[in-house]
Amino acid sequence: MNLRLAGFQPDSIVDGPGIRLSIFVQGCSHRCPGCHNPETHDPRGGSEINVGRLIDLISNCSGIDGVTISGGEPFEQAAPAASLSAEIAGRGLNIVFYSGYTFEELWAKSLNDQDIRSLLEIGWLLVDGPFILNEQDLTLPYCGSNNQRLIDLPLSLREGKAVEWRPLLMEYLHRSWKS
Template sequence: MKLRLAGIVPESVVDGPGLRLVLYFQGCPHRCPGCHNPETHDPAGGSEVDSAKLLARIKEARGLDGVTFTGGEPFAQASGLSKLAEEIRRLGLSLVLYSGFTFEELLQKSKADSHVRRLLQAGMLLVDGLYIEAERDLTLPFRGSRNQRLIDLPRSLEKGAAVEWVVVEGSA
């Protein structure tokens, strides 16, 4: 499966709990003013990569707690990412998802799109919502503006409503 990728950060401690490999996916429809990654907006930009190659790269990495999908808008490529997400989980790694869509919007999309549903089901944590410059706060763990939420995906999917993720001391 071909995916459009903007970049890889092999080790990060600011894109979710623990040590994470971060995949920046190319293409974003949201166009938030003040976005820190405007080069990721063009869906035809970045480069095409094979998901099998990304998985091999993840398997080679040592000491990871998990993988983070960000962008760009990962859910714009849900059909290519759902299987990769499930394979990452089978490796025993956790998955953090960033999206400009809210959990409620993604839940609605998941009713008609099985790939969105599978991607949500593979995730541990969703950082949701648009980046809003007026809400900018650099002290927040894992996110840039106060409107964005940390969503506990397993509990939220079970409940059918957003359950915020509790940041345990030492995890953020």
């Protein structure tokens, strides 16, 4: 199975907690004004890569805490993203997703799409919602605009509603960056 890929970033510390391998998928229908990755919008851009080759790449990354799948829009390539995510989780790495869809929108889609359901079930955190230029806030950890949330996926699925991930350290960091 192939994934259309825009690129990847080893040793990222800005795409989720800890040291992460960030994978940027190609193609995004949201087209948010002010998006930092406009080159990832065209679904015909980037290049196709076999999921197995991506797994080899991940296997060769030592010292990472997890993998972030960003974009582009990962949930618009749900089938290969689900296949990739299952392999990542099988290696004991946590997964952070970025999506222009909200948790509620993805949950609704997941009722008719098993791959989207699998992604929600296997992920650790979801940075959800489109980037809104008027709400841009450079002090937010891992998010670009105030509407975006850091969703705790296992807890949200258990409670049947979006639950934000707010560890005490995050609160402290955010207050420090604001002051």
